[in-house]
Amino acid sequence: AQSVSQHNHHVILSEAASLELGCNYSYGGTVNLFWYVQYPGQHLQLLLKYFSGDPLVKGIKGFEAEFIKSKFSFNLRKPSVQWSDTAEYFCAVNAGGFKTIFGAGTRLFVKA
Amino acid sequence: NAGVTQTPKFQVLKTGQSMTLQCAQDMNHNSMYWYRQDPGMGLRLIYYSASEGTTDKGEVPNGYNVSRLNKREFSLRLESAAPSQTSVYFCASSEIGGGISYEQYFGPGTRLTVT
DSSP states (O other): OOOEEOSOSEEEEETTOOEEEOOEEOOOSOOEEEEEEEOTTSOOEEEEEESSSOSEEEOGGGOEEEEEGGGTEEEEEESSOOGGGOEEEEEEEEOSBSOEEEOOOEEEEEEO | OOOEEEEOSEEEEOTTOOEEEEEEEOSOOSEEEEEEEETTTEEEEEEEESSTTOOEEOSOOTTEEEEEOSSSBEEEEESSOOGGGOEEEEEEEEOEETTEEOOOEEOOOEEEEEO
16 A cells, blocks of 8 residues: 655754655655645645655745655655744645655744 | 635634635636645645546545535535544645646635544
8 A cells, every 4th residue: 555654743943944755655656746744723725745746846935845756755855944944845746647655744843 | 716625723622513614716726635644744635626527536535425516516524533633634626637637726725622
């Protein structure tokens, strides 16, 4: 069965620190990859997505992610976090069809 | 353009009571989904509807039923609530193309407590 692993459940950073959140998936075929963000008290919204093409994708608010097929990874990065980036981040994988598998999420807290 | 709306936002039920969570989308998407979100477990798919008139089980369907009322609306029913169903429920919709599900758009969620 497909699975998505997010290695860090909780991350605490100071403002201006760099961020990298890990995401690995278990499916070996063609996949579509997503990162969603859930700000406190809000619903999930899309940060960025990868379907094909350039494996380095850029999303909103300065986030980017790199798809490394050989490592089954899709790690999320941001060079300099802000207090407003405090949120929960979910990696998600769709391997075709209607079922998208979500990781358990990473709670990020940014200290001002 | 409201996107995906859900009602109610909060609900407290006693064990054995029933209720229906409502969801509507105005983006003309064919596919709709119900998820539950529990701490440390991410989002788990309860049921989905690929298109109007069809529904299918997801990862955790037990204790739930769904109805795709029309293209806009997709409801989730708990016939006999149990404390294990205490969770936050999200509805989502998406478009499908070439056999691939595009990004999903989520509603604001329903926080359900079963005592």
